[in-house]
Amino acid sequence: MNRRSVLIMLGLGLISVGWVFWTSEVSTPRSVLAHAVQPAVPGREPLPSGTVEHGAIVQSEPKENPFVAPAAQSMALAREQGDPRSPPIKRRADTAEPPKAADLESGDAFNAYEQRMSMKTYQNFIHAADAEIPKIQAQIQQGQSMGISPDRLAVGQEKLQRLQNMRAQLLAQHPELQP
Numbered sequence: 001m002n003r004r005s006v007l008i009m010l011g012l013g014l015i016s017v018g019w020v021f022w023t024s025e026v027s028t029p030r031s032v033l034a035h036a037v038q039p040a041v042p043g044r045e046p047l048p049s050g051t052v053e054h055g056a057i058v059q060s061e062p063k064e065n066p067f068v069a070p071a072a073q074s075m076a077l078a079r080e081q082g083d084p085r086s087p088p089i090k091r092r093a094d095t096a097e098p099p100k101a102a103d104l105e106s107g108d109a110f111n112a113y114e115q116r117m118s119m120k121t122y123q124n125f126i127h128a129a130d131a132e133i134p135k136i137q138a139q140i141q142q143g144q145s146m147g148i149s150p151d152r153l154a155v156g157q158e159k160l161q162r163l164q165n166m167r168a169q170l171l172a173q174h175p176e177l178q179p
Helices: 003-023 030-034 068-081 107-146 150-173
Strands: none
Touching: 107 150
């Protein structure tokens, strides 16, 4: 016999031994089945003794793990109802304007809708920057008077500079956004 035939015969032999082992009761010792923990699935009743699941006979009721069930229940509730510890999501009415039917009729109409939404976003940024810039300037002044280290002040000054630069860039690109 050649090498290929030998390998095929060995493979088939291993598969048949695996199949016999898999389908027999030898594959799962009864001591393991007696201490098996049922999966903690909400709404599922535990299997009574002597019932069959996936070919294995369950000998006794499983031991309860006090950490599994509450964790599974908590995750199931969080999936269905959300996590009560998470902060609420605030939706802003002025930026959440869905497209109207007329905006969806053609590509040009939808492009105009997207342009309007972009302009609204830019306008909101400029208004927010106008409110935030004086606050950051006041914080920098307060930090200087309190003797904050120059490297920490530099972080605030860089943030202020980047905010001012972005505001100026938007206004240069879109003069119609002038407040």
